[in-house]
Amino acid sequence: MNQHEQAIQDLLAKDFGTIPDLIRAHASFRPQHPAFIQDGITLDYEALDRRMDQVAASLQRDGVKPAESIAICAYTSIDYAVAFLGSLRAGVTVAPLAPSSSAESLVAMMKDAGAKALFLDGAVAEQLEPVAGQIDIPRIRLDADADGHAGANKAASEFDNWLAAPGQRPKAVDIQPGWAFNIIYSSGTTGTPKGIMQPNFMRWGHVQRGAVHGYGINAVTLLSTPLYSNTTLVSFFATLALGGSVLLMAKFEANAYLALAEKHKATHTMLVPVQYQRLMAVPDFDRYDLSSFHMKFCTSAPFSAPLKADILRRWPGGLIEYYGMTEGGVSCILIAHEHPDKLHTVGVASLGGEIRLIDEEGKEVAAGEPGEIVGYSPAMMTGYHNQPSKTRDAEWYDPSGRRFIRSGDLGRFDSDGFLLLFDRKKDMVISGGFNIYPSDLEAVLRQHEDIADAAVVGVPSERWGETPVAFVVARPGSSAGSETLLAWANERLGKMQRLSALELTDVLPRSAIGKVLKRELRDAYKGTVA
Structure with a gap:
């Protein structure tokens, strides 16, 4: 283990630390190593560290205080990532919002989060035009043109002009474990979006476990899901925390994805089942050299056993399915390449976690019986932002008083303790x-x-x-x-x-x-x- 790796291991061994501090360490030891790659543009760790300082200093200049929040609503770009990470260095909570939301919903989410500024791109600016009068916070455009998808520094953007002068360092912030790291709004598929507050210690726990799955200084993680999604952020932060490179795609297209993976020798990826389905259906899938892959991940939607089997057969590297919630608590993992006979399940409770099944009265069901899935894990939300009653509805306590999170999903354990997932309770x-x-x-x-x-x-x-x-x-x-x-x-x-x-x-x-x-x-x- 070299000096760099030892320093990172020492940081990760602490009970609590921050991702911005880990990025600073990588910038010190391997300044020219790529942190981000997108559309032929590379941002190395030294440049990323400087830009994060500029973002943090600019927020402090504008009076945004630690534990206050900003919102980001834009398509994936390097500057989106820089704005997110720089805000974290200032101790500021980030609310990443989905551009696919209605203009009215975006305004409501910004107000709910108490955002002090909005980072956006041209596409979102146009979308918000009818409700612009309801947005009374500074708006900073991340892109230089109006297409909303570039983020490629074609020309100086509002973001560039907003940034503090290069070399300016922010005031140090003593970031607390219980402060909100981000507020992620639910997709709205079950009604009005709820703001899920994930604390700093929850994200720290995620990155501490990153090395188990092979993230490290040589990792190249290809991400084609949006940066407002917790699905994406789990791999995004694990890669950066451990000094790897993040390869960003603003929009998923199967052949383009495979070409990028081959060109950059991707080692990790996080995809949702429909993306795997489209990739495996590419007629010439087998001609692409994907031998660099170490681990592939999947989450967010039902993942069929035949599709898992096809991936294991034709795509090199391991395959891990996560079943869980943005809220945390419920967390299962299926290491598919180690359990090819369990592809019809979502695996077992993740390390340090526990899964129970309860009936309509909130009592645990008998062995082998189906029930609502509730979970405990070291990484759980503190609650729904400004919605204490919904937070209480999402909680279940066992007889000892330990707090679990309710999933709203129905499942059953098989005889080996693997969880079979049925449906959302509301969809039954x-x-x-x-x-x-x-x-x-x-x-x-x-x-x-x-x-x-x-x-x-x-x-x-x-x-x-x-x-x-x-x-x-x-x-x-x-x-x-x-x-x-x-x-x-x-x-x-x-x-x-x-x-x-x-x-x-x-x-x-x-x-x-x-x-x-x-x-x-x-x-x-x-x-x-x-």
Whole structure:
């Protein structure tokens, strides 16, 4: 172990530390090592450290105090990352917001977070124009032109002009473990977005465990999911904390992703299941040299066992699936390459964590019985920002008084203690008094050679209370009609599982991180069922 690696290990061994301090150490030992790469532009650790100082000094100049917050709403760019990291150095909480949100929702989230400034790009600036009068905080444009996707320093941007002079150092801040590191707003797939407050000690715990998965000074992590997503940030911070390089894609495209991975010899990646699906479907996938990969990660949506098996067979390196929540607590890990016989599960509780299953009354269920998944882990949110009642609703306490977080998901343990995931509690269909899990029906539908993707939702029924309806995406070239597919599925489903209707659709509505928006499907369904 060299001096650099020893210094980083010493920092990570502390009960608490900060990611900006780790980046400073990397800048000292390997100043010219790439921290970020995007669209042919590289920012090394020395330059990143200086830019972070400029951001922190500028926020202090503008009166933004430690533990106060700023918001960032933009597409992925190097300057987005710099603004995020520099704010952390000032002890400022970051609220990364999704550009896909409505203008009204963005205003509401900024106000809820108490943001003192907004970093944005041209696309978001245009989106916010109708509500600009409601935004009374400074707005700093990260891009030099209006397309919102560049972030490539084509010309001096507002961000460049806003920054303090090069070489200016901020006042040192004694960052506290319990201060909010970031406020991540829920996707809104279950209603009004909630601000999930993740404390500094939670992120510190994440990066301390990074070395277990091979992150280090030689890691090259390819990220194509957005920087406002916790899915992305888990790998983003682990890579930087341990001195690796982050390769950024503003927009995912399967062939471009594979070309970048090959060119830069990517070692790590975090993808959502729909991205894996599109990558594995690339006709010439096998011609790309992906032998540099050490570990691939997946999270955020159901990940089918056949897809996992295909990845293990054709894509070098390990595969790890995370099942968990931005709120923390519920945290499972499936090391797929070590447990190829458990690909139908989401694994076991992560290190230091615990998973329980409870019934409607909040009591633990008997062994082998399904129940709502609740979890404890060393990394948990402090609560929902400004929403104490929703925080209480999300908590469950065991008889000893230990705090768990409720997932709203339903699952069951197998005989080896691996967790089988069913569905979100709200998505379970109760038809004629029977519980129907949409994931079971979707798994059957995906077995048909003409079906590329499927989602099942419950719709009102006069006869049954609720009944399942399927939305199906056909494979290119398929001529199978909806009635044919419906009859095929119902021949294979149990009597109480049978679909009342099946609709063909060109695409399933998804969030930016790949979750099917089932509420939109339910709202869009115009059919009637008995």
